[in-house]
Amino acid sequence: MSTVILDKIVKRFGTFTAVHPTNLEIPEGTFLTLLGPSGCGKTTNLRMIAGLLDPTEGEIRIGGKSVNNVPIHKRNLGIVFQNYALFPHKSVADNVAFGLKYRNIPSSEIPGRVQKALDLVQLPDVGDRYPKALSGGQQQRIALARAIVIEPDVLLLDEPLSALDANLREDMRVELKRIQDQIGVTTVFVTHDQSEALAMSDQIVVMSAGRVEQVGTPEEVYNRPASEFVANFLGASNIIEGKCTGKDAETAALDVPVFGKVPVPADKAPHVSEGAAKLVLRAEKLLLMPQGADTTGMVTSEAVVETVDYQGQTVRYFIRAGDRQFQAINMIDGHPFAEGTTVTVGFRPIDCAGLPG
Amino acid sequence: MSVEAREARQPWILLAPAISAVTLLLLVPLIFIVVYSFWLRTATGADQVGFYLDNWQEALTDRFYRDILFSTLRIAAITTVVCALMGYPAAYFIARSRGNKVILLLLLMLPFWISYIIRTMSWINILGVSGALNTLLMSVGIIGEPINMLYNETTVILGLVHFLLPFMVLNVFVSLDGIDTNLEDAANSLGATKWQSFIQVTLPLSLPGLAAGGLLCFVLGAGTYITPLVLGGPRDAMFANLVFEAIITQLNWPLGSALSLMLLVVLGALVMIYNRYLGMAQLMKGLG
Numbered sequence A: 001m002s003t004v005i006l007d008k009i010v011k012r013f014g015t016f017t018a019v020h021p022t023n024l025e026i027p028e029g030t031f032l033t034l035l036g037p038s039g040c041g042k043t044t045n046l047r048m049i050a051g052l053l054d055p056t057e058g059e060i061r062i063g064g065k066s067v068n069n070v071p072i073h074k075r076n077l078g079i080v081f082q083n084y085a086l087f088p089h090k091s092v093a094d095n096v097a098f099g100l101k102y103r104n105i106p107s108s109e110i111p112g113r114v115q116k117a118l119d120l121v122q123l124p125d126v127g128d129r130y131p132k133a134l135s136g137g138q139q140q141r142i143a144l145a146r147a148i149v150i151e152p153d154v155l156l157l158d159e160p161l162s163a164l165d166a167n168l169r170e171d172m173r174v175e176l177k178r179i180q181d182q183i184g185v186t187t188v189f190v191t192h193d194q195s196e197a198l199a200m201s202d203q204i205v206v207m208s209a210g211r212v213e214q215v216g217t218p219e220e221v222y223n224r225p226a227s228e229f230v231a232n233f234l235g236a237s238n239i240i241e242g243k244c245t246g247k248d249a250e251t252a253a254l255d256v257p258v259f260g261k262v263p264v265p266a267d268k269a270p271h272v273s274e275g276a277a278k279l280v281l282r283a284e285k286l287l288l289m290p291q292g293a294d295t296t297g298m299v300t301s302e303a304v305v306e307t308v309d310y311q312g313q314t315v316r317y318f319i320r321a322g323d324r325q326f327q328a329i330n331m332i333d334g335h336p337f338a339e340g341t342t343v344t345v346g347f348r349p350i351d352c353a354g355l356p357g
Numbered sequence B: 001m002s003v004e005a006r007e008a009r010q011p012w013i014l015l016a017p018a019i020s021a022v023t024l025l026l027l028v029p030l031i032f033i034v035v036y037s038f039w040l041r042t043a044t045g046a047d048q049v050g051f052y053l054d055n056w057q058e059a060l061t062d063r064f065y066r067d068i069l070f071s072t073l074r075i076a077a078i079t080t081v082v083c084a085l086m087g088y089p090a091a092y093f094i095a096r097s098r099g100n101k102v103i104l105l106l107l108l109m110l111p112f113w114i115s116y117i118i119r120t121m122s123w124i125n126i127l128g129v130s131g132a133l134n135t136l137l138m139s140v141g142i143i144g145e146p147i148n149m150l151y152n153e154t155t156v157i158l159g160l161v162h163f164l165l166p167f168m169v170l171n172v173f174v175s176l177d178g179i180d181t182n183l184e185d186a187a188n189s190l191g192a193t194k195w196q197s198f199i200q201v202t203l204p205l206s207l208p209g210l211a212a213g214g215l216l217c218f219v220l221g222a223g224t225y226i227t228p229l230v231l232g233g234p235r236d237a238m239f240a241n242l243v244f245e246a247i248i249t250q251l252n253w254p255l256g257s258a259l260s261l262m263l264l265v266v267l268g269a270l271v272m273i274y275n276r277y278l279g280m281a282q283l284m285k286g287l288g
């Protein structure tokens, strides 16, 4: 268990820069997620920490020591690959025992440790089987057992849940988090799935095109997106360009088309100053109401429902207010508003964030 | 006709051309050979139809045939081992190279565009008394007189390796190419060095390809007659040369048939052993 530090890391493949200068500190015991769309450099970062790729520039430190010149087999890391990468010619028990053989562990202790790891992933009885005889979810657990049985300093997971089907994925999410809590290992988790990142992480690093867009807790990156990219990547947002007419310690007064004045809490608009600014309005925060409903404390407008995308508990609406289209995701009980209905739409200013224009 | 009945018939319709070709071109001639091997060649040169065991007795008891059979198997075995040792690293290199695999494989196949006989004869121009190597060595002054390098067992093996190496490389390549590179990375991350990961993971997973390549090299090597004819001396005849000699030179079809069946049985037994071994490997599930 160790702190991991990326110090001005750059990775180039030929002339293509996959990772632009990146600084990152992953405190001991943290569950940190690299989140971003496919191709943004998540795996490249993870592989550099693992020692499977050499950084072009910069230094990686694990537990205070530079590991740039430490080969992968001496780094003591546990890696879980997206496709599990279990050894098909070895039994489950031999797979899990693999890493123990290269450590100074008396061979009499190995079966006990293997069993403990299998117990931890709640598959105590599959030791004699071969990976092919296990389901995808089970293989994933064995891959995890194999990675943690060596008591790694850092656990690295590259989209470990993406090959599982939806229900299993949610179960494994909880399971993985439980195991990580239990052993307290510093964990770097790679995913392109924002809900996975929000549900599991202590810290989220949102990446885009080889750059870090924002680092923060799930609550921070969700509620206080540092850029338009983050606002859009973590759930759907309406970004409304307008201007800031004044800012004090409490609020930043934004003025936007359609809705008019919106007093955004100052701490949710840290980089906004007077002049051009953008309002970030999350789709879930924009409520559709019948005309004449009580809208105390809300900023409102009249709107016409254009498209209704019914999803059971929630409905996604596209509405038109003035000359603009907005997206709203509302919980409903009963019937959704029909297309063509004129409604009142509104939101609370404290649910919004501001970005510099 | 019901859907099931149609589906049940379909594989047979699709297989029919192949089955008739195999029957006509392989099975029927084989039956002829079996029948021939019990005929008898008389002093007049005519074949006497009947059921005589004379050819089989001669083929099985004459030391001459047995010695050549053993030396044929030995040469095939050495060739196979050399092909494996040379071919495995080459296949590994191709399988692990990025992007240009197709070109490398094409280069590997390139020699097949030239006739096997010409490829074999090319060694005469390289190793012959007035060949490239002797000329070079003499012009550099390392030797004064040309050395006789041709027409011995070593040149036969050289020719066989030249002929069979691509088969080994291809077979090993196919099985290495199918191995997920994450497996080696995973082994590395768990503490195994590159070499240990190779021994523990990649090598065992590539054994089916190595075995297939080995079998192919061995069977093709043991059945060859052109290479010893072109590159071997009078004492380097291999078993297929005896068959050739009996049938083409002496026109003794019955004896030639018995001899060729002998080789067929020996090599067939080898294929069975291979099958049996792979059958056992199947127990180690996942190699599939």
Ligand SMILES: Nc1ncnc2c1ncn2[C@@H]1O[C@H](COP(=O)(O)OP(=O)(O)O)[C@@H](O)[C@H]1O
Binding pocket: A013, A016, A018, A036, A037, A038, A039, A040, A041, A042, A043, A044, A045
């Ligand atoms: N070995 C490589 N050679 C060249 N380009 C690569 C290599 N590995 C990754 N890349 C490129 O680097 C970028 C980031 O890749 P990656 O880290 O795998 O993205 P992610 O995991 O976020 O989907 C991609 O554009 C990818 O094409």
Ligand SMILES: [Mg+2]
Binding pocket: A039, A042, A043, A044
């Ligand atoms: Mg990736």
